[in-house]
Amino acid sequence: MTALTVNCLILATVLLVILNPFARPVTAAYKIGEYCRKGLMPDQNGQKDYERSTEWYKKASSRGHTMAQYRLGRMVHHGKEGIPQDLAAAASFYRLAAEHGHMRSQFYLGFFFLKGEGVPVSHREAARLFSLAAAQGDAESQVCMATMYRHGHGVLRSESQACDLLATAAAQGSVQAQVELGLSYSRGGGVKRSDVTAVKWWEIAATHGDPQALFLLGQAHEKGTGLDGKIDCMRAVNLFQESASLGYQPAIDALAELGLG
Secondary structure, three states: OOHHHHHHHHHHHHHHHHHOOOOHHHHHHHHHHHHHHHOOOOOOOOOOOHHHHHHHHHHHHOOOOHHHHHHHHHHHHHOEOOEOOOHHHHHHHHHHHHHOOOHHHHHHHHHHHHHOOOOOOOHHHHHHHHHHHHHOOOHHHHHHHHHHHHHOOOOOOOHHHHHHHHHHHHHOOOHHHHHHHHHHHHHOOOOOOOHHHHHHHHHHHHOOOOHHHHHHHHHHHHHOOOOOOOOOHHHHHHHHHHHHHOOOHHHHHHHHHOOOO
């Protein structure tokens, strides 16, 4: 398929969206904003145009289009190609989308309230938003909510609820949750202590190259913890080196103590 054919198809799609009486202008504005953001408009030659997409997203957002509100939040959150960063504006756009149940907007707005970015710090509001997104299956929100429960920020402190959330996120593939769940099992915090289970979760996280998991797994091999007492110093050193190569300071320190720094 030639570039001309692709451009013609995109133009036809845009026209169909605009002319479709069932699509309504709000949908058309969002769709065109998406095309501009991705550089798919016929006159863009593949060049992304964030300023132009922002104009169309604003038209859709003003009519209550949730995804347009989220896109605007993301663009001013980080600042893109001539779009200045504006955390207060990002919080406003995220709030609009979050009120309509948009999961990622709930997460980002919760993080804003946690850190005081664009809004005043409020652990209670952060916990409320993280909880809403976590209930929809957002793994990052589940990890953040687990931290809130662990430290009692915005909610009553509960190690067991923290571990339940970490287990849910870990099962979804969250590496951070896998590492933290392993730590919970190694300490016996909120769950029955099990070094074997701790090592299992660190092994899973280590396959993703997580430096902390690599270091913790190295410590386990160094001491035989959770491995039926089987000490493997060579394996431990290899894991420390892999972790250190990723800049993890405890691993760098461990190698220095072994005279391998």
